[in-house]
Amino acid sequence: MGKEFKIVHETEVDGTPQQVFDAATGGTSGWMWPMEIEPKLGGAGPFGSTVTVWEPPHRYSNRMEGEGGFFNQLDFDISELADGTSWLRYVHSGVFFEDWDNQYDGAAKHTAFYLHTLGQYVKYFAGQQAAFADVQGPAASSSAQAFVAVKHALGLYDAGAGGHLSVTIAGLGTVDAVVDYLDDNFVGLRTEDAMIRFFGRNAFGSVVGMTIHLFAEGADAQAVGAAWDSWLNGLFEQ
Template identity: 65%
Template sequence: MTREFKIVHEQQIDGTPEQVFAAATEGSAGWLWPVDIELKLGGAGPFGSSVTAWDPPHRYANHMDGENGFYNTLEFEISERPDGKSWLRYVHSGVIFEDEENQYEAAQQHTAFYQHTLAQVVKYFPGRQASFAEVQGPEGSGAADALQRVKAALGISDVEAGHRVSVTIDGLGHVDAEVDYLAENFVGLRTEDAMYRFFGRNAFGSVVGMTIHLFGGDASDEAAGDEIARTEAAAWGAWLNGLFG
């Protein structure tokens, strides 16, 4: 069976339309993962898509078609609000081919988390490029309570978003952060120069994962930033492996 879907997420962002548009199109390593986009109408987009709307700083969209009726479309519509703020309407539409209900729920929850992270980038790291790394937990992090164990190890089991936490990571030292996002299946931590995002994909048939987005110091130097990101990924990977034996 297949299912067409449409996910709409709207939010106010503390930043100008120019800042939001730049983050959405050129700064994806800061809130999603590194994506190369040819910055023009008809240009090449991610995963074989094409840029179908290009009107800086108000509209960007890409679209791709595939076999058996598959398609995937991403749309960003940005309008100006008073006091240097913006309104972003994001729409993701496409087709799911299997495990429809579970995958649709996962897509909805991931969208909310990614779009929150985009807003955090614009507010706290405007115009700054990020170095990116991704970490996957071991097989044991696919257990039903896996993300709850991560939350406990981070010291956030009994706190709410907005609280500060500190965790010691071998090789990195103390990581002092604000909990900027907290949901059943997701956790976001923000420091002065980094964001750490934890994904409880154990709830959707996979394992716990995390992404690392580094904005400080040598992150503006691509080679040096990538090396720092790899070092952080190794340290956090060892932490997850230790947590799940």
């Protein structure tokens, strides 16, 4: 038997409502992952959803439904603030069918991180499409201390949010980055032409993962992803 959930997250975004709306509906490769959204009411949304609200640049929603009362709905409500920036109210509602507490906790924490990343995208890379890579750690990265190992390998025992770090990645050289997000489960790094996000999903029963968003013209996401894959997986080799 499913149980409904509702996650509400509100945040200021350093960009215009149009920039935020465009990020939510067309620039998703820059802050989450690439998604196709048909830009109209009733249009096709991600994962078989339907666009249920299309009011640019202030409101966008999509919803999918399934058997047994299942539904998943995302609502973006964007308003302009007096200084020209935006206020985003995001609501994710739906149904979880099992392990409700863990799923809710994971979804709520992922929401905060994704929307922070959206804000970074709008502030530094608005309007740009990204070459995207997704990297997953090995089974050993599901252990309780796996994300701690990742943080140590990045040198985060010497840096905090707002600080800088440098890490050497075979095949890429030295990556110099600003630490734009740091907590127990997530790390966000931003360079001049990329955002690199680390997900401590070991806390939610999965493996550590990361996404790479490359904004430089001609960026080779496959090669960069392979280099980071070797680095991440190498941390957990026996």
